[in-house]
Amino acid sequence: MNQRRILIQLDSDAHASTFDAVVAVDSAIDHLLQYANVKPTNVRSLVHGAMFTRGPEALSSTAIFVGGSDVAVGDAIGDEIKQAFFGPVRVSVMLDGNGSNTTAAAAVLCAARHVALANTQALVLGGTGPVGLRVARLLLRKGARVMLASRDIRRAQGACQAVLEHVGAEATKRLTAVAISDGPEQLDCLQDATAIFSCGAAGVPLLSATKLAQAQQVRVAIDLNAVPPAGIHGIGAMDKAVSRGERTDYGAIGVGGLKMKIHRRAIERLFTRNDLFLDAEEILSIGESFEASQVI
Numbered sequence: 001m002n003q004r005r006i007l008i009q010l011d012s013d014a015h016a017s018t019f020d021a022v023v024a025v026d027s028a029i030d031h032l033l034q035y036a037n038v039k040p041t042n043v044r045s046l047v048h049g050a051m052f053t054r055g056p057e058a059l060s061s062t063a064i065f066v067g068g069s070d071v072a073v074g075d076a077i078g079d080e081i082k083q084a085f086f087g088p089v090r091v092s093v094m095l096d097g098n099g100s101n102t103t104a105a106a107a108v109l110c111a112a113r114h115v116a117l118a119n120t121q122a123l124v125l126g127g128t129g130p131v132g133l134r135v136a137r138l139l140l141r142k143g144a145r146v147m148l149a150s151r152d153i154r155r156a157q158g159a160c161q162a163v164l165e166h167v168g169a170e171a172t173k174r175l176t177a178v179a180i181s182d183g184p185e186q187l188d189c190l191q192d193a194t195a196i197f198s199c200g201a202a203g204v205p206l207l208s209a210t211k212l213a214q215a216q217q218v219r220v221a222i223d224l225n226a227v228p229p230a231g232i233h234g235i236g237a238m239d240k241a242v243s244r245g246e247r248t249d250y251g252a253i254g255v256g257g258l259k260m261k262i263h264r265r266a267i268e269r270l271f272t273r274n275d276l277f278l279d280a281e282e283i284l285s286i287g288e289s290f291e292a293s294q295v296i
Contacts, residue, residue, distance in 0.1 A: 002138070003061035003105060004030035008050055010077060012097075014070035020067045020096070024258065026182055027267035033252070040076040043273040047084040050091050056274075063092045063270035066168025071097035071130035075110035082277070091267070092267055092276035094127050096283070097130065099259070102266065104199075104261035105284040107222050107250075108142070111195050114220040114248045118143035121217075123193040125149050125180065125207060125231065128159040134280045135197050137163050140171045141281060147189045153179040190214040198223040198231035210231040218247050226252035262287040 009016055009028045016034040035046060050062050062272050063096050064081065066074050074097030081093055086281075096102050111117065122139050126132045127148035129289045140163065148163065150156040164172060178189045195215050200206045202225055212233050214222075223239075225231035231264035232252075234244070240254030266278055274284070 003054065003058045006033060006062045007270070008032045008046065008049075008062070008064045008219070009034045010043060010046065010064060010068075010079065011036050011067050012038050012070050012073045015089070017067050019099075020065065022264050024065065024267055027264045029267070029271075038077060038225040039073070039079045043080050044084045044196055044261055047081050050277075051085070051089050054089060054139060059089070059091050059274035060271060062274075063094070063267075065267065065270075066093065066095045069098050073097070078277075078279070088275070091274050092270040094270055094276075094278040094279070094283075096263065096266075098187075099263075101278075101280045101283045102259045102263045103224060104138055104280055105132050105262055105287045106255045107135055107197055107199075107224060107263075108138045108284060109258060109287050110222060110241075110250050110255050111197070111220045112291075115195055118204065118272050120144040120195050121194045122151060122197065122203075123147045123178075123189055123191050125196065125198045125217075128155045129201065132197070132199035133159055135199055136160075136175070137166050138284050138290075140167045140174060140279055141284075143174075144195075145174045147176045147178045147193065149178045149180045149189065151179060151181060153177060153185075157263070180211075186235075187211070187214065193217060193218065194219050196221045196232065198225060198235075200225060200231050202227035203229060205229050205233070206233060206234045220248045220250070222250045222255060224252050226253060229296055254281050261290060266288050 007024050059115045064235045068074050068122045078095045122144050128150045136148050137148050161178045198206050223232040223235040226237045237251040237253045239249045239251035242249045
């Protein structure tokens with residue numbers, strides 16, 4: 001008998017995300033079970049319910065999606081889920097708190113259409129936030145050199161340490177913490193960058209026209225802020241591979257189409273086996289497979 005596909009949506013917010021629910025339904029699941037106010041301290045009983053209600057041969061038809069606006073809490077929930085599993089008794093899991101993993105993967109893949117990541121000097125603005133951390137991490141995995149930026153150098157340094165905990169000490173020489181102020185001074189990081197990713201909070205300008213003019217070597221610029229004013233001056237939310245001289249620009253909605261495709265593909269992948277744990281790197285790999293399938 002074919003088992004129905006059940007996706008269990010675990011959300012740390014007061015109300016489970018309707019956005020994540022709609023994407024799940026569009027990903028050809030049969031049933032969606034939504035739980036809100038999920039915390040690391042109360043998640044194990046929900047996980048055990050997923051593990052013990054079906055036989056081992058049917059566990060690939062149950063999967064867990066961890067969302068919520070607090071990405072750190074989502075990561076902690078993911079850690080607790082791992083601890084609840086034992087041996088082959090487990091189900092597949094996807095982490096995408098606040099859309100951070102799918103957004104970061106889509107942004108990196110958009111950049112890869114225009115530059116060779118292994119030869120890229122990337123500047124990640126708003127690098128201390130959840131998307132910025134993941135963009136930096138994925139770029140390092142691809143061999144890029146990354147300048148992780150914040151207005152506070154100490155925050156940037158702390159974020160670099162967090163990134164290195166994921167990618168390993170071998171990436172230390174390719175990761176630099178930098179501070180970008182609101183002043184007009186020349187900044188070496190702008191002059192050296194060949195790709196810029198703006199990952200800051202909604203409606204917060206991070207790169208003015210004056211500073212952008214210093215970035216003469218940039219070949220691709222991606223602004224993930226969909227709320228005016230722009231994170232990077234002159235980039236519109238709808239921009240999708242818009243050429244501006246030697247530079248190609250993407251806005252948040254321009255990246256969003258690929259993000260949605262990756263999100264749906266990742267949910268579909270959950271039901272191919274029962275032992276997947278999809279974090280940023282695995283979601284990027286799914287996106288790479290999708291991109292390769294579009295090349296004729």
